Amino acid sequence: MQPEFWHERWRGNRIGFHRDAPLPLLVSHWPSLGLPPGSRVCVPLCGKSLDMVWLAAQGHRVLGIELSRTAIEQFFAERGLLPTITTSPAGTHYAADAWELVQGDAFEIPAALLSDCAAVHDRAALIALPADMRATYATTLWTRLPGDCRALLVTLEYPETEKAGPPFPVGEAEVRTRFGEDWTVRLLERRDILANEPSFQGEGVSDLHTAVYRLDRKA
């Protein structure tokens, strides 16, 4: 999954991963993180997700990280906002209201930019990446998050021989292997969603679950 793969998806508007409403699992599980309003939330590989709108409505400031300038421009245009644009070694920063979206590579984001992030929301970020890139993602961005950080991580599980990713299946054992050393990992919910996902059924997937984890950075 090289950058060109994603740029091509955005150019061609082939963004089937984008949802026209906040993720229900975010809405139901986010309050359990107990974050104070005003906390900054990192949304890696953010696309133009409406989850960022929902997080802002909860009183959070949002730091999104996204390769595609198209995605970022569409996010602000769809809210009728003209962002302020600045640059840093991390990339190009677009900021308006509660949102700062950085056009850059999530693997290259420096710890200084993440230092005041109290939480992470990962939906379709880890599972967007093939195994070798998931390893890099876990050992770069996630290791640079500050000491008291918490996270919601949403995954998909299906038999990997039944469909080519993305999205890729990531089971509980992999989540614990990738994050368990630095994070306390708790499975919050695992839900059968095959009946709601005709495109997976159409590709021959016989079993499909989504799982939500809470991660707490170990001291």
Ligand SMILES: C[S@@+](CC[C@H](N)C(=O)[O-])C[C@H]1O[C@@H](n2cnc3c(N)ncnc32)[C@H](O)[C@@H]1O
């Ligand atoms: C499957 S989409 C999910 C987008 C969003 N999380 C959502 O739920 O709609 C993955 C997104 O990650 C972006 N992306 C892929 N690799 C990236 C990287 N290394 N750094 C930043 N963004 C990346 C892609 O451009 C794409 O918008």
